[in-house]
Amino acid sequence: MLVFNITKKKKYILGILVLTIILVIVGIDLFNRFIKEETYEEGTYFRDNFDTNNKDWDFYHNGESKPAAANIKTVDGNKVLKAKGPYLAKINKELNDYSLKFRFKRIEGSMIVNFREYRSEEENSQYFIGLGNDKATAINLSKQINANFNLISLRVEVDHYRDWHTLEVRVCDNIINVYLDDNFLIKYEDTENPILSGSVSFSVIANSEYLIDDVEIKSVKKEDVVEEVACPYECCTDEFYKTKSCSVGYVCYDSACRPKDEEIELLKDTKFEWGFGEFTESNLPRAQWCEMPIQEEPAWAVSEIATETHFCQNLPNPKSTEPTIIFESEGGHKKLFSYKDGRIKLQFDTSAEEKEGCIITNYKRSPPALSWPLYGVRQQLPVDFTDFEELNFSLDMKLNKFEPSIYEQKCTKYGAKIDRYGEFLIVFLLKFKGEGYGPNNLYWLLINSCSKHWWSGAYERGESGNKECASNSTEYIMSDGFGIPMYHSAMDNNIISSVNNAHPILKEGQWVSYDVDLKKFAEDGINYYNIKYGTDLDSNDYELAHIDLAWEIIGAFDTEIELRNPSLKGKFADD
DSSP: HHHHHHHHHHHHHHHHHHHHHEEEEEEEHHHHIIIOOOOOOEEEEEEEESSSSSSTTTEEETTTEEEEGGGGGEEEEEEEEEEEEEEEEEEEEESSSSEEEEEEEEEESSSEEEEEEEEOOOOOOEEEHHHHHHSSSSEEEEEETTTTTEESSEEEEOOOTTOOOEEEEEEEEEEEEEEEEEEEEEEEEEEEOOOOOOOEEEEETTTTTEEEEEEEEEEOOGSSSOOOOOOTTOOOHHHHHHHHOOOOOOEEEEEEEEETTTTTOOOTTTOSSSSEEEOOOOOOOTOBBBBOOOOOSSEEEEEEOOOSSOSSOOOOOEETTTTTTEEEESSSSSSEEETTTTTTEEEEEEHHHHHHHOOTTOOOOOOSSSOEEEEEEEEEEEEEGGEEEEEEEEEEEEEEEEOOOOOOGGBBBBBBBOOOOEEEEEEEEESSSSSSSSSSGEEEEEEEEEEEEEEEEHHHTOOOOEEBBOOTOEEEEEETTTEEEEEEHHHHHHHHTTGGGGGOETTTTTTEEEEHHHHHHHHHHHHHHHHTTTOOOOGGGGGEEEEEEEEESSSOEEEEEEEEEEEEEEOOOOO
């Protein structure tokens, strides 16, 4: 009986121990899940590099709560939050003054960063920064109180948007500072009903995707924010805001105060990341824009100038396929490839069209000069020459193919064989700033080209030409109304252009860099025109309207060229 009681007692104690262990385990789990708060060192309110399961987050996809692990992915050996919209990541912290800092990488689309965010049945208020809202490289600051939205700062353009960037927002009382990659972008003082506290969240819009990492929120003091100094990108003129003057050492350009000694990039989308579209409103002569799919309000458009080209295939009705975003004409004779490493490739095969029976050498060089077979990409600007002391254009080019067709020997015009040629053009179109098209009702084309000319005799002998694309006689200004060369630096040696030696020879399979002093280019060309024609034109009376990177081909050629790193940098002129 005693043995039985001892055994029974042991079993009872063992059961109590097991139950206690279970309760402890459950308690710890409940504590971790519902009670425990993340602890940080003094001065830090929040930190997460996504290596641990931080409990201060709430994650939602399509409005449904999701565990953090569902979107924490390893990218290049590092754990990050991979947010594909519609996606909301909210930090459960109600804060007043702080610095929010995080790294992000845009894959596509838009993201909104909300701070001092407050939500209730009676009120919805927040400040928010839009990334990629207007264009693929845009950053702006806005404020919302219920149904009222106010754009606080104008869009700030950021290059290389697909790289990793660091964004920091500092808020103290009614002052907001925004930094990108440690560069001061925006300063705002809210003097009308400022929002003084709230939470932080990241909202990735539908059909968008962003990577987020190293999120940190720290305390901030009054001395940590800029209050009085006009920041480089603060709005100085805009129809929605009062006109402001820039601080000493800054100049107002494109509605922003910029450092006077800053060299700024004037081209948009220098990595060809926004897609290609059309210019729907164009009053330029000889212009017919193809209809291309518009992606994120692209800065570049595929253009095909001429309304009466004798091609079998014009460019409209293209098709687009991933991953290289290929645009091509219906028969495939004109193609544009856009690669994610920042290159584009143009293929223009007029020899294939001639084999189909098209007469592609019957072009016009008199009004209306509408049969000018030019195919490429264009960006409208404009840029006023008087705003800049220096304007420098650069581009990397690689010629892959430039082959004439043997069918050319059969082509005639008015009973005689004619010169056929292919040129890759870099066109800078100047527009008169006064009424109409300027003196003589003309636009001006400054053209630097890489050209090959073949005469009928060469074709009859079966010669295919060399593998170089000469450019030693291709710099000129052209009257757009008639297509007559007005200024030709290499041919008219009485005027020596300072930029003659800047033009490279393209060789097949090799990347070549092109760099030109565009302001001097315009001055030389117009000065020569004045001497030759007795006019009194001034390059400062013109603005740069657009830039074309395009093929001009008369005859049958099979061509391919790659382009990368287009750039137009300006240094501000003295007052």
